[in-house]
Amino acid sequence: xxxxxxxxxxxxxxxxxxxxxxxxxxxxxxxxxxxxxxxxxxxxxxxxxxxxxxxxxxxxxxxxxxxxxxxxxxxxxxxxxxxxxxxxxxxxxxxxxxxxxxxxxxxxxxxxxxxxxxxxxxxxxxxxxxxxxxxxxxxxxxxxxxxxxxxxxxxxxxxxxxxxxxxxxxxxxxxxxxxxxxxxxxxxxxxxxxxxxxxxxxxx
Numbered sequence: 001x002x003x004x005x006x007x008x009x010x011x012x013x014x015x016x017x018x019x020x021x022x023x024x025x026x027x028x029x030x031x032x033x034x035x036x037x038x039x040x041x042x043x044x045x046x047x048x049x050x051x052x053x054x055x056x057x058x059x060x061x062x063x064x065x066x067x068x069x070x071x072x073x074x075x076x077x078x079x080x081x082x083x084x085x086x087x088x089x090x091x092x093x094x095x096x097x098x099x100x101x102x103x104x105x106x107x108x109x110x111x112x113x114x115x116x117x118x119x120x121x122x123x124x125x126x127x128x129x130x131x132x133x134x135x136x137x138x139x140x141x142x143x144x145x146x147x148x149x150x151x152x153x154x155x156x157x158x159x160x161x162x163x164x165x166x167x168x169x170x171x172x173x174x175x176x177x178x179x180x181x182x183x184x185x186x187x188x189x190x191x192x193x194x195x196x197x198x199x200x201x202x203x204x
Contacts, residue, residue, distance in 0.1 A: 029198050104121075115175065
């Protein structure tokens, strides 16, 4: 699975997460960001075109070297400064309360320890700053959730650790954030993969 995970999966994710149907979700997720922000799961840079002009610098965390290579053309076209700071969201190379905001999109579904990642985001955010998030996860409909549970082991193998059954709002809310859900519904596509949540979580 090494070649698949290193070379194939990032290219599949670049296509899947770069569809036009997701652009409006990204635009809403990035609204209000400003200053120096940290992006966990930078991927191939699909959020860059949607960052407000007030965003000065993005500290990018991304485990895939292939995804970062794919991102280079988007980084070169962007006016936002992008600084790669490491591969693991569970341990950020940033000082306490050093960021004006944070963002993760389709990330908490696949990290090994989502609670630890959210804890690190909380540590590096200034008090009153917000984590903006766009995540997919467990659906409210029992029939869809059952399919998600059946498919979850295969999803993890084919999509580099991605889970269909996580609840981002619950994970974030457990880490001393005040969570505001802006939109939570099915997006376009098969329901097991398309129950999306857009939200903001303010550091208390």
